[in-house]
Amino acid sequence: IPELLVILFVLPYESPSMFGGGGGGKSGTECNSDELVIYLRPTQHFIEEMNSTDNQERHQHKNAAVSPLNVENDYNTIRPATRLFKRWCILSTQDAAFRSRFKCMAKVRDFETRHSNLSYLKQYNGRPVIITESGRVMKGTTCGGVRFLEMRCNLHIWSFFARKGLSTILPHFANMRLDLGFTIEATKDDEMPECTMGSLCMNFINEKLFPVIPYRVQQPLAT
Template sequence: ENLSLNDPNPTSKDEQKSFAEQCTLKHFEDENECDDDDQKSPRIVKIQGSTFNVRAGENYAKNKQKAPSLNSLYEPYCTRSFKSGKRTECIVESLGLPDCAGRSMISEKFRGRTEYEFVPDVLVAHFQFPFSTNIMKSSVDGEGGEIVFYLRPTELFMEELEKPENEQSAAVKLFIKWCNNCDSFEMRSRFKVMGLVRNLKKHNLGWIAPYNGKPVLVTNSGSVHRGVMPIASTSACSEDDKPSSNSGVRFIEIVSNVHAWVYMAKKGFLTMIPKFQNMQIDVGMTIEAREDDEMPECILGSVGVQYLDAMNVPRIPEEMQVDTLSPHIGSSYESNSTTNGGGATANGNSYLISPTKRMSSFFKKKSSSASNNDTIS
């Protein structure tokens, strides 16, 4: 079942639910759970944050020391993959959130918190990539694929938020800071992604070895949507699962648009797409620490994407792609040249979010420059 922002009529709601089910990938807690029928089928496997090396400090600027991450702050509970004729602006607005936002796994104390109200109950990582590119024509949109990871807080993270601030880990403090200020380019662009391809030699991909597992900062290709998913009366959740307050489900959706990369970077990515169906790719996400007191970094969420045939997935109907964001959604699109340095207000456009009130305003869309590529960190 889905929680939906749009309150669609019964017919469109049924269509939305049907499409969401079609594009949802199988999830496994462990690769050993896969039976013979699943050995080469598209699937998502839970992996440990320690799969990835992250900035460790001390004096990182000089020593460049990295170490395996501690356990992830969030964990995947649903993944959807589909094709699109144009990019889906905000997937939460278009498809809602899956199965009660995984709230049966989120403590009542966390859901009903009055502190850290910008920290999401659900973190949505939305990746969009093209199926073709043209050296003569720059484009930030078009035919392509999309994959969406829905993550919920781990017990570790929920326990961390209950501690006094002076006892919280550096990574938790940094993530709280990012959540509070991700409407600014300066903070939003500290979100980074790591892709670790297993068995490079097997796939004749030796050329990406220097970059394998290295973080990429999502800068000019990134945007953020955040808001509160109203619950109202939905049959998707049992009475026991519904929160005691009228806060709804707080979410942040971070979008990475590969369409906006420069030509050579897109071309390199495109050569890999046909190989995805035979590959196992570990994906990790974190917020970049830059000062020693922000280290060690910790993986936000990590997931194993295995044997994904990106060309053979359902196509989202264009009428299901919402072009106009509802007042429940806030968005940030500032480019580096226009950022004013952060905070909850940018470029004169007010941004408001409250766990107990509907959002009354949202950012005007500002297109990011497509001439600058995301950067290796």
């Protein structure tokens, strides 16, 4: 289970082409991008819950010969959302279907009163988005010994209309207050209710002020 959850969004800011991944017919890997990186650390309450699941797993493994990674066990004292997140951390790098239960919710504050010129996007404001084929998960340990899990969301491979809407709204972020939340989708009764595992508010983000990462830094150190 990670000590740090990293959520990385790769956002295309060029207007997409009907016949390519980005502007001018370029593929998604060739297009200029904004990157939004979010770091989430667990609360003390969450750590205590996770420790409780570990203790119960060890107890059941010792007394009932149950594998400590059997995440189907019913831990009555732990919130369903905590058990679900633990399963997602374990299975997301192996099971594409389970990885694709990562859900993102974004809502612009005061949309109707301050952003009426974007009324065509109103129906999408606050609507949950499931990250499926555009999502990738990796695990690792930092040089300082911190275990992390990174969820990478490459929006370049979204549909044309989704990318078109995103490239249209990005320049307006400088005048917006945007609430973001993340959860793992519950699909069974014993996984309910869903619980937001992390949230933040982005206030008046001006993409023109973003630092530019030099091209040489973007290249992998090894292949």
